Amino acid sequence: MSFLSPAFLWGLLTLIPLIGIYFLKVRPRRQQTSAYFLWEKVLEERRSRALFRRLRDLLSLILLAMAFVFVVLALADPVREGGPHEDVVLVIDASASMQAGDPSRFTRAKAVARKRILGMRGHQRAAIATWANDLHLHAHLTADPRALLASLDDLKPTALPGPRGALGESPPTRVLITDRFHDLPETVEQIAVGRQEANIGIVAADLQALPDGELGLYFQLVSTFGEPVRIDITLRHEATDTLGKVIAVEVLPGTNAPEVYRLASALRGAWLLQVEQTDALPLDNVVPLVVTKRPPIRVGVALEEGYFFQQAILSFAEHSGLALEVDDPDVVLTLGQVSEAERSLVFQPDGESPWWHGLGDDLDNPVPVVTTAGHPALRYLDVSSMRFDGARAMTAPDDAVVLVASDRGVPLIYESQRESQRVIVVNMDPALTESRLSPWFPVLIHGAATHLAGQTASYRSAYATGEWISLPPSARVIAPDGQEHNMGGEGVYGPLDAIGVHTIDLEEGVPSRAFGVGLLNATESLLGAGQSESPSGTRTAASLPWSWWLTLFAIGILVVESILYHRRRVG
């Protein structure tokens, strides 16, 4: 054993005056009595207690001296020689399941970490991190317990699913405080918190408008209750506070089969699917589901003989959002030249135009090659099976994005933009080929029109926390707590960490979209008991420091002494 502050041991010298003071202190008050002989008679009968009284005074002195010695030793801060001295990172699992229980597993994990920090005080450096979707460092390596404890107090659990990725093996070593066992290298000490908890959670959910106008509901439940439980599940429309459906369900232990229901309501917007059952983890009992009704994209046909084009538009009119429009179209279909509309889809380019250069001869059976894979305009197309008869040699503008080109590099489909005008050029002659009789022709028109109208994005009614979603670079996301996030050129948004309804503002003039976010994770909802794993020994002092115990002993002794003193004072 050694002392971190041995200078305090000099304080033991003050025991000498302490003993002197004690003898002065224990001198009792003098009281005169007229009936001293009667007192003698009384005390004669109780003489057996006199020895204890004398011993009691001595015992009191010994106790006081012991308490004093303990306090001095505590101040000197004794530590075990050869104890753990390596740097560690205390990693606390901040996933959603850590919110289960009362007190929550996260609170228990923080208590374990606090104990470790107090135990390593002064002779071991530590850092604090949380591990949910990713590893986040909250306090850098420091030996200052106050800084570590302050950082620990600020930690909050997330709604994200369980840890992903690696904790790493390089020093400093990791101590993971979690509610489940993770397949991690042996060098990582895993400390389990939490026990088996009774919980029911929604692990999958969807709500979509059906072609007949009704809504279709799909959900799946898991349960950690030991026996089947009958519960109610409600579906409530948020904006109107309308109770759309109450479903009585018998939930079996484990993962239940998915359930599908129809809802007569045609209300669009956000709905709240909720499990009406008190359990260990309320987070997975509610899922917001958003049903979106997009306005149709108005497509105009600027051709005298536009029958095939009109039929291609009408073929998607009923359920996929295209509408034939004459007066104020969003997208105009033309042949030969680009219209003055802001959004144009041009087939068979002809003549001089700033949208193409060097029109030449017809190409001989060009073989189409996708040059921009995954482009929204090509999303449902099988380009390789399309024919581009009547395609001519040409050059696209420098800023154009070529989606499909011939095997010789001639652009067959490309997108170009000048100021506010955007155009998709399709280098083919629909009249010469059988393209317009092909099923890919209306699909091409639908994809191009949807893309030009800026409505290519399609969102699910609900996403799980921790997921990333693709968004246009110009989009702006408003989280349930009102925080806004501009994509600023990023293509993806996430990880989704707030349960609730997220709103997406797309381009100006394009209606806002929305989607719900719920926990929707079976691993998080199936709350099991944790399992500690420490194959290579404890990385930190698992108990409180000796000085803490010494102080506690000193307090205990002082309490006993004060009882004796109280006896001396009041009998």
Place this chain on the structure above:
Amino acid sequence: MLTDPAFVRKLESLYLLARKVLGGTLQADRRSTKKGAGITFADYAEYSFGDDFRSIDWRVYARFGELIVKLFEIEEDTTIHLMVDQSHSMKAKWTEIRELAAALGYIGLHGLDQVCVHGMTDRLQVVLPKSRGRGKTLALLESLEQLNTTSGASDFTASARAFQARHRRRGLVIVLSDFFFPGGFDEGLRYLSWHGNEVFCLQVQALSDRQCTWKGDVELECIETGRRQRVTVTPKEARAYVDAVEAWNASLERYCARHGIGLISTTTAISFEEVMQTILRRGGLVA
């Protein structure tokens, strides 16, 4: 101040009360338990040889043919001995004990009895020699006023023995004390009763004598001898002390009752007037 006019007026009013209670107007007002030639009828008795013919009740003889004599209380002057406990243990009740002694002496002097005041410690000292008449009132009050407690352990037996040796003429002996005599009180009271004296005990104790309000560790000191002892006073000890005091006082009461000794026990919490009225109303002094 015992010579304070207000206190003297108080004594005068007490004397008036005493006269009313005692009912006498002649010299030596104090009634005697002896039957004899007085004017106050006491009892009847059968005539026996030597009785005064004048006391035969002839009316009874006329009706029943028996000689019956009427007995009268003897009215005589006597000496009242006030024995005041002077020990240090009386400090807490010194004012009260001197006031009571002054009152009793005042009534005695005004009743034309002889009054003598003695101080008791481990020996007996005369504080006021035998005095008679109202003119000695001031001397009585001044002597009591100058009387102080003295150091040394009180020895009631020794004091009583000294009294018995000095005063062979029968009288009334009033002992004013707390009766906390380590050597006991019974032998002393026996000595005082030796020559047929009437003995009356006036026990005055302070409330602190009868109760124990101390708690915890205390160093007890005998107020008379200065002896000390450390003691932890728990509720049990406190109770035991109170019981011991009560037992002591009860033993005094029993002794007095058994030996025909008048006793009034009081505390400093009871007012002087109340104590005096009790003494006079009970007639303990003349019983």
